[in-house]
Amino acid sequence: MALPAKNLLGDETSPYLQQHKGNPVHWRPWSTKTLAEAKALDKPILLSIGYAACHWCHVMAHECFEDDEVADVMNRLFVNIKVDREERPDIDQIYMAALQATGEQGGWPLTMFLTPDAKPFWGGTYFPRKARFGRPGFVEVLNAVHTAWKDKQAELARSADALAAHVASRLAPTPDGAAPAAPPLQPLAEKIASMMDPDLGGLRGAPKFPNAPFLDVLWLDWLENRTVARRDAVLGTLRSMLSGGIYDHVGGGLARYSTDAQWLVPHFEKMLYDNAQIIRHACFAHVETGDELFRMRIEETIGWVLREMQVEGGAFASSLDADTEGEEGKFYLWTRSEIEKVLGEDAETLLGFYSLSKPEGWEGDPILHRLHRPDAQPPAEERRQRELLDRLLAKREKRPRPGRDDKVLVDWNGLTIAALATAGRQLARRDWIEAAHAAYRFVCESMQDERLPHSIRGEKRLFPALASDYAAMISAAVALHGALQENAFIKQALRWAEMLDRWHADEAGSGYFLTASDNADVPMRIRGDVDEAVPSATAQIIVALTQLSSLSGDHALYEKAMRSAEAALARAQQQAYGQAGIIHAAALAQRPMKLLISDTSQHERFVPVANRISDPRRVDVVLKEEEKAPAEQMAGITIDRAVPGAWLCVGQSCLPSIHDPVILEATLRSSRKE
Structure with a gap:
């Protein structure tokens, strides 16, 4: 034929x-x-x-x-x-x-x-x-x-x-041997830390990638074991990335990687998944430090996502091209004379703060960065610099634009929805939560026979979805539930978990395949165990099922998450690289957290505390007077709704009730393995 x-x-x-x-x-x-x-x-x-x-x-x-x-x-x-x-x-x-x-x-x-x-x-x-x-x-x-x-x-x-x-x-390996007794989180974190650049963060040498799965491991090791060096490695990496040329200081958002070892020269393509993950990590860093640098970068990056990546209907496009008119980075670069033409005398104010660099081997115009001034300056100074950058942005908007890949990838949109919902809660930005909800509705409306597509563009849908699509959208639903406390998100997430089981589960019930069972054109069905720029599909599934179990009270989901984690850890022992996501997810699944809150609708005292302290391990449930929440049943505790308070459950046990918001904040900030 x-x-x-x-x-x-x-x-x-x-x-x-x-x-x-x-x-x-x-x-x-x-x-x-x-x-x-x-x-x-x-x-x-x-x-x-x-x-x-x-x-x-x-x-x-x-x-x-x-x-x-x-x-x-x-x-x-x-x-x-x-x-x-x-x-x-x-x-x-x-x-x-x-x-x-x-x-x-x-x-x-x-x-x-x-x-x-x-x-x-x-x-x-x-x-x-x-x-x-x-x-x-x-x-x-x-x-x-x-x-x-x-x-x-x-x-x-x-x-x-x-x-x-x-x-x-x-x-698609067959496990040979048992999983380790516990996820080797600390040994892996130590190994990653030994490869990190002590001055600028990221892995040593060039090129430099954000490497979100590695940052996840280091951050969880800090949260669980209070290893200060791991925290500082993440914070140092984020500060360097968000101050270097890899970050778009004029328009917000992170390029895919830097070609050098200093985070200075970006490869200018911008990917949705990188920016969803940098928003999330910056949220955690802002909770930990209160550093205004992270708040500014969250706001700027979300501003870029909503301004340049949102497609008709509310979902988000996949990427922006590195090239404009055949020249790499042309849209983003400035000469000193161009800046002076736009800003006049104010150019000196901006360039006293930001630097223009043209390192050896770089053939384009200079790259704007603030590697020499990474720390947040007094608010009035930062506002003044932002005003000047916005004038450059207005000028840049008139340039020929890089190409945009406007297909909507469901898994990448799931990552972005969760990031927007988390940031919206933390920084009290209802508009970000509404944008996350709009993208979520777009994806839901694209389903056929309760199944997700993987890609959407205009009226076209690419079916069937991948396992990562279901996992990312389950996590998106969990994040939106945290922001809006609507049970419809839980119900939809449970249906997606059913689809994941029906089309992706293996016969042994020990995990999932990346491709659906009715996908006829794959030469082999693979597990999806290997991390790329995002955690592997297997890692995302373990986290999603763990979160959904905590939220819904469905213990069978937790058992599936743990079986998947154990089988994946056994497989991971045979692999040389790319398993950080699995180890991170298995460690998170071993000790999930849920926070139950009973607050007064007239004067909330505990919800604002939970909102501003995001934690990758935790799901939050605000209890309603008229019903007993599934998460409450799963926790096995009795809650007196007449007295506002909070109950933090870690793993299989719950701490004593907390009735002072100050104590709740201290507990959430210090919660760790005993």
Whole structure:
């Protein structure tokens, strides 16, 4: 069965695939039809994976995929498949693991060569049109792979079988042995801390990524074990990131990573997931320190999310491109003369506080940062600087904008909804909570037969969802319940937990697969154990089920969370990296917290305390006079509603009732393992 000899991406949902619909390459989307075509023609597959905001994906597209000569070779020799890694992270994880297993460093664009039955046998990342950067030219690569396939097909097929088996052992492993007696949170935190840059935070060296799963581990170790050095490592990392060039001081929001070791030179693409996680971590840092730097960055980053990432209907787009008019970072950069033209005499005021730097090797305009003035200044000074930055922002809004990938990814939106709800509670911003609720409604309205999609763009929906979509939206519902105390969020989250069980649970009841059981186009069902820039799907599921169990009083959910955690910890012992999320989630599940509050509607005393002290371990329930809350039943305590108070339950036991808001605040701030 041969599909039409033309490019077939024109009807795809993904903006990334749409970017390639005009290529002379006969691209196909990943589908059962495309895989059947490769088998029928007995042709190897050229798989190209990228995403809309990826700079080097654009470079390779311009150099190779828009070139008629290159396209002719590709079309003659291969079945060519283009995949958006954000739409199909399951496909991306499989073939990225295959590339790394061959000893190559991973990255995007990912270029893999597969047998006709989709088993990988060789690959790389970016290839130039003609040989340079120490890389062979792409036509040379294509012809060499074709020759090898023609002359050594049996040998390559054996290698592909072995590589596929290795990938399966990495991404869908069978546990060999028991889980550790307790999640190794402290040893992992110590190992991570030993790799941290003592001066600027983050892992030593370049490039520097936010690495949220590592920060989660360090922060939980601080909360549980009062390891001050772990707290300081997180705070130092956040201060450096939020003061460096990786942060957009004019418009808010964090770039995906810095190319250097000082957080100075950003790779300018902005991803929704990074910014959801930085909002969350900044909330925890602000609770701990009261440092106004964190409050300002929360406000600025949420301002950017609502201004530049919100799509019609209230949900959030996936990313902004690194490039504008073919030039990396052009939208974000300023020369001194440009600043002086906008600000006049006030330019000296701004540049006495912020710096413009053009480090060696950087070819663009200077980068604005405040690495030399990271600490928050007196409020009047910060307000004055913000006024000047807003004048630059107004000017910048008139520039040609970077491309926006406006597909709505359900799991990334779940992360963002939870972050907005947390920040809205903490800083008493009802508008942020309302924005979170609007995005939540958008996702709910996209369901079919009670199932979530993974991606939404306009009227198009990509089904079925991934396990991470259900986990992230369960956590989003929990966060919104904390903000609005409406039981409808619990009911919806319980239905999502049912869908997770129905479509993603393994036969042994020991955990979940990333892809749904009725997804017919995956070469293997993988667990989703490996962290990327966000915690793994498995980690997110453990946290979501633990939180929902505490909130709903459904102990069976907690048992599922613990079985999943134990099985995942057993699998994690066989893996070399990428398991921080599982260890963090298992430690959190071991000692979850819930706070029950009975307050007076006329004069709340305890709710404001709980709102402003966010804690990743805790869910909060405000008890209503007319009903006995499920969380109250689960706690096994009797509450006198006539007397306002609070009850903090840690693990399987509850502390004595608290009737003084001052004592509640001290308890929430000092709660730790005894």
